[in-house]
Amino acid sequence: MSTPVTLTDAELREVALSRQEYDLGVRLLGRETNRVELGILGAMWSEHCGYKNSRPLLGMFPTEGPEVLQGPGENAGAVRLGGGLAAVFKVESHNHPSAIEPYQGAATGVGGIVRDIFTMGARPVALLNSLRFGPPDEPNNRRLLSGVVRGVGDYGNSLGIPTVGGEVGFSASYRGNPLVNAMCVGVAPADGLVRGLAGEPGNVLLLVGADTGRDGIHGATFASVDDPHASHKGVIQVGNPFLEKLLMEACLELLGSPHVVGMQDLGAAGLTSSSVECAGRTGSGVDIDVSRVSRRETGMTPYEVMLSESQERMLLVVRPDGVDAVREVFEKWDLHSDVIGQVTADGTLRVRDGVEVVCELPIRLLIEDVPRYTREGKPSAQLLERRERDITPLAASVDLPVEEQLLRLLASPNIGSKRWVWEQYDHTIGTSTVLGPGSADAALMRVRQTGEGMAVVMDCNSRYCLLDPYSGGMGAVVEAVRNLACVGAKPLGLTNCLNFGNPEKPEVYWHLKESIRGMSDACRALGIPVVSGNVSLYNESEDEAVNPTPVVGMVGSLPDASKSVGIGFKEGSDVYLLSGGGQPTLGASEWLAVLTGEEAGMPPMPDLDAAARLHDVLRTGIRDGWIQSAHDVSEGGLAVALAECCIAGDVGLATSEWSTGADPVELFGEGHGRVVISVHAQVSEEDLAARIGDSARWERLGRAEGKHLMLGKAAPIPVSSLSEAYESVLP
Amino acid sequence: MKVGVVTFPGSNGDTDCIETLKLVEGCEPQLIWHKSTDLMGADALILPGGFAHGDYLRPGSIAQFSPVMREVARFAASGGPVLGICNGFQVLTEAGLLPGALLRNQYILFHCAWTHVRVSSNRSPWLEGVEEGTVLRMAVAHGQGNYFADTETRRRLVEQGQVAFEYCDPEGNTSGESNHNGSVDSIAGVTNEAGNILGMMPHPERSSDPLLGSADGRVLFESLVRSMAAGAVGR
Numbered sequence: 012m013s014t015p016v017t018l019t020d021a022e023l024r025e026v027a028l029s030r031q032e033y034d035l036g037v038r039l040l041g042r043e044t045n046r047v048e049l050g051i052l053g054a055m056w057s058e059h060c061g062y063k064n065s066r067p068l069l070g071m072f073p074t075e076g077p078e079v080l081q082g083p084g085e086n087a088g089a090v091r092l093g094g095g096l097a098a099v100f101k102v103e104s105h106n107h108p109s110a111i112e113p114y115q116g117a118a119t120g121v122g123g124i125v126r127d128i129f130t131m132g133a134r135p136v137a138l139l140n141s142l143r144f145g146p147p148d149e150p151n152n153r154r155l156l157s158g159v160v161r162g163v164g165d166y167g168n169s170l171g172i173p174t175v176g177g178e179v180g181f182s183a184s185y186r187g188n189p190l191v192n193a194m195c196v197g198v199a200p201a202d203g204l205v206r207g208l209a210g211e212p213g214n215v216l217l218l219v220g221a222d223t224g225r226d227g228i229h230g231a232t233f234a235s236v237d238d239p240h241a242s243h244k245g246v247i248q249v250g251n252p253f254l255e256k257l258l259m260e261a262c263l264e265l266l267g268s269p270h271v272v273g274m275q276d277l278g279a280a281g282l283t284s285s286s287v288e289c290a291g292r293t294g295s296g297v298d299i300d301v302s303r304v305s306r307r308e309t310g311m312t313p314y315e316v317m318l319s320e321s322q323e324r325m326l327l328v329v330r331p332d333g334v335d336a337v338r339e340v341f342e343k344w345d346l347h348s349d350v351i352g353q354v355t356a357d358g359t360l361r362v363r364d365g366v367e368v369v370c371e372l373p374i375r376l377l378i379e380d381v382p383r384y385t386r387e388g389k390p391s392a393q394l395l396e397r398r399e400r401d402i403t404p405l406a407a408s409v410d411l412p413v414e415e416q417l418l419r420l421l422a423s424p425n426i427g428s429k430r431w432v433w434e435q436y437d438h439t440i441g442t443s444t445v446l447g448p449g450s451a452d453a454a455l456m457r458v459r460q461t462g463e464g465m466a467v468v469m470d471c472n473s474r475y476c477l478l479d480p481y482s483g484g485m486g487a488v489v490e491a492v493r494n495l496a497c498v499g500a501k502p503l504g505l506t507n508c509l510n511f512g513n514p515e516k517p518e519v520y521w522h523l524k525e526s527i528r529g530m531s532d533a534c535r536a537l538g539i540p541v542v543s544g545n546v547s548l549y550n551e552s553e554d555e556a557v558n559p560t561p562v563v564g565m566v567g568s569l570p571d572a573s574k575s576v577g578i579g580f581k582e583g584s585d586v587y588l589l590s591g592g593g594q595p596t597l598g599a600s601e602w603l604a605v606l607t608g609e610e611a612g613m614p615p616m617p618d619l620d621a622a623a624r625l626h627d628v629l630r631t632g633i634r635d636g637w638i639q640s641a642h643d644v645s646e647g648g649l650a651v652a653l654a655e656c657c658i659a660g661d662v663g664l665a666t667s668e669w670s671t672g673a674d675p676v677e678l679f680g681e682g683h684g685r686v687v688i689s690v691h692a693q694v695s696e697e698d699l700a701a702r703i704g705d706s707a708r709w710e711r712l713g714r715a716e717g718k719h720l721m722l723g724k725a726a727p728i729p730v731s732s733l734s735e736a737y738e739s740v741l742p
Numbered sequence: 743m744k745v746g747v748v749t750f751p752g753s754n755g756d757t758d759c760i761e762t763l764k765l766v767e768g769c770e771p772q773l774i775w776h777k778s779t780d781l782m783g784a785d786a787l788i789l790p791g792g793f794a795h796g797d798y799l800r801p802g803s804i805a806q807f808s809p810v811m812r813e814v815a816r817f818a819a820s821g822g823p824v825l826g827i828c829n830g831f832q833v834l835t836e837a838g839l840l841p842g843a844l845l846r847n848q849y850i851l852f853h854c855a856w857t858h859v860r861v862s863s864n865r866s867p868w869l870e871g872v873e874e875g876t877v878l879r880m881a882v883a884h885g886q887g888n889y890f891a892d893t894e895t896r897r898r899l900v901e902q903g904q905v906a907f908e909y910c911d912p913e914g915n916t917s918g919e920s921n922h923n924g925s926v927d928s929i930a931g932v933t934n935e936a937g938n939i940l941g942m943m944p945h946p947e948r949s950s951d952p953l954l955g956s957a958d959g960r961v962l963f964e965s966l967v968r969s970m971a972a973g974a975v976g977r
Contacts, residue, residue, distance in 0.1 A: 171754020253796030
């Protein structure tokens with residue numbers, strides 16, 4: 012062991028440790044660390060790996076349920092599908108790398124989340140992503156948008172995994188710090204899930220895939236400080252989707268192999284976190300010889316090898332007598348593998364460079380002893396003022412014809428069509444996409460083995476979360492469930508990606524805590540377990556936090572993928588508005604933001620019981636075939652929802668008894684319990700009343716026919732004009 | 743009838759082909775690994791979509807060196823039916839088995855959408871019995887599908903009935919708008935002179951199930967079964 016060192020503040024900053032944290036580490040260890048150990052401690056104690064600010068709050072999430080096969084703590088979560096299968100899924104952020112190098116940042120984000128899924132023994136069948144940028148009329152934001160979209164597309168397209176859904180949003184708060192969250196869903200045999208386990212002493216550590224280079228050293232710590240541009244240049248990794256494809260196929264070919272004990276992908280903090288996590292799960296130790304790791308560059312130090320974040324690498328734990336058989340499979344796929352060490356019984360991470368021991372740290376110190384911070388959170392007076400502002404006079408100042416208001420909304424960045432984005436993603440590969448992007452509230456995949464429908468969605472309204480994180484967090488969950496219900500699916504489980512600013516700021520911490528509380532309460536009320544997730548803090552630029560963005564990813568199912576509906580009106584059907592609790596409001600609405608430039612007022616509060624009843628009606632009606640289309644009323648309110656149904660169905664809406672005035676609350680207000688459905692014309696109103704019972708309120712809006720949208724007393728708007736406005740936003 | 747589907751390491755449409763062929767009566771699909779030189783008695787071959795060897799160089803350019811390709815060429819020379827879909831089409835042009843080349847899409851970006859193609863010539867076992875002028879709705883998904891051939895080659899292709907498909911609108915009319923990737927003369931698929939090798943950018947295997955958006959693509963596989971049963975393929 013090398014001699015202890017006395018550390019300067021700058022050296023500590025480089026590994027994102029505070030002086031107090033370092034002192035705590037020294038006290039627990041009983042001695043000072045050497046440089047290698049310091050880097051490893053910093054990485055494992057970073058927010059990114061150690062969740063030191065978020066872990067105490069994450070405990071609020073309900074994580075158990077009868078359908079849960081794997082909860083948080085593994086590479087991904089898993090819930091039970093029919094036919095002995097499991098859906099394996101997780102979402103992950105790649106915000107900081109994408110801010111600097113959008114193409115590679117986004118591409119490697121996709122690569123990372125895909126590895127998490129096949130590591131569990133699941134074949135990835137769908138990708139989604141949730142993206143946030145600054146206003147698209149600014150050149151730098153457009154550069155980031157187009158780079159990220161190309162990166163997401165090229166990587167997923169090469170792997171042959173369809174990118175089927177997600178969301179793209181814009182707000183000034185993301186100007187210097189875009190959000191790039193990628194979600195992957197895979198299907199595995201329920202009894203064949205693979206875990207990242209080290210197992211018995213003597214098991215062999217096999218490192219497979221790319222050679223190790225100097226790229227991405229300190230990626231984990233870099234994502235845990237607040238100015239990505241200033242702090243760590245040169246930490247960006249470069250993706251190689253072809254190599255990942257080979258790794259994926261080889262690892263899936265090894266499924267069921269009696270020789271493989273565990274699999275773990277190398278992500279943040281590379282070899283360090285992957286080996287430590289495997290050992291931590293089984294209370295083992297690991298002994299690694301870095302001189303056996305194949306390198307891309309000469310002269311790399313043990314420190315660099317242990318902390319490199321070179322992409323497309325996997326760690327396998329293999330029984331000693333099975334090493335040759337496992338390596339043979341990798342050779343078939345022209346993949347290189349190195350035996351780099353073994354599992355030990357002493358609970359220690361021991362790193363050697365040939366004969367010299369360069370690190371000896373207890374696994375426990377790196378995982379269980381991570382400092383945890385519980386802070387005081389508090390909203391600022393300025394935020395409270397914005398939220399409590401009376402928006403009535405502001406709303407009254409809008410003096411435009413209704414049809415003009417609607418066209419302005421349809422042509423606004425958050426509402427307008429994202430076709431330009433999703434046409435760059437291969438969404439038909441896999442011959443399983445029943446409802447792809449643009450056609451429904453959730454993407455619907457047919458499970459190849461069983462014909463079951465698996466619905467997937469990502470949601471978050473960050474403006475709601477900014478102004479009221481509790482109802483906003485709740486709303487993200489309810490909206491995701493509602494979107495699943497609109498294709499006829501019931502939720503099975505939830506994953507999330509919590510994107511926030513610097514948690515050391517009281518307002519950011521308040522946002523984080525309240526959002527999690529809101530999400531947790533909604534999950535509990537609706538019976539949805541949280542099975543995986545990711546936290547991305549320190550999303551700031553120029554000292555301003557991004558809007559709080561707790562993105563929800565949800566997976567649901569319906570027994571038969573062919574019994575589902577999209578959002579497009581069916582010609583000749585009757586159109587109804589179903590409501591299940593909660594009043595629409597213009598507070599925090601898209602209408603207010605687009606037409607007055609103000610983001611203010613109290614966002615809508617979900618009524619969870621009423622929402623649950625509404626979702627039941629939707630699922631039953633879609634299953635039984637009398638609901639022919641369904642679309643939830645969200646950003647832009649009822650008028651935008653109707654316009655989207657007309658555009659998707661290429662048919663107008665003739666209103667009859669519906670005689671709305673020009674009340675913006677009714678037309679453009681947002682709330683959490685409303686859905687527009689079209690119903691088979693053979694179903695009479697009496698019949699409909701009997702089918703719905705007390706489960707929801709309903710109101711007939713008219714019939715889907717003709718080529719114009721008629722909004723009560725407003726002038727009829729040609730569907731072609733709606734389409735033109737809607738498609739005008741991007742590129 | 744055995745249909746072999748070649749898996750290059752970066753192929754990603756191979757399973758889709760297998761799953762679709764399973765639903766076509768008379769087809770017995772099987773995978774063939776690119777390092778193999780044994781076609782396992784296949785009566786027809788499909789080179790599927792994907793990124794054969796990563797394709798960081800020109801798409802399909804390295805695939806011609808995969809061991810299986812010598813056998814594919816031999817099989818094709820003896821008149822065996824070969825279908826190249828998307829990357830498979832790129833591989834066939836790079837290997838010199840089909841005329842022309844696939845360039846980057848006119849608007850540069852990868853493009854995934856539903857398009858229509860018109861059957862311009864049915865002089866192939868993959869299209870036998872399909873009326874010329876038939877419009878098929880098909881999925882496309884590629885970044886480099888912009889077909890190019892020089893004027894003289896194109897004249898020959900048309901004269902000899904080698905232009906199998908053209909991009910068109912739902913009514914069967916070709917225009918700049920329906921030609922989504924900028925292919926010369928809206929060409930979406932071509933055959934060799936004998937007609938047994940067909941290359942196309944659209945994905946018939948993704949367009950073979952009404953629940954997924956179209957079943958029009960199935961006609962290629964059904965035609966193959968018919969023409970094989972009729973002994974129309976001279977091998």
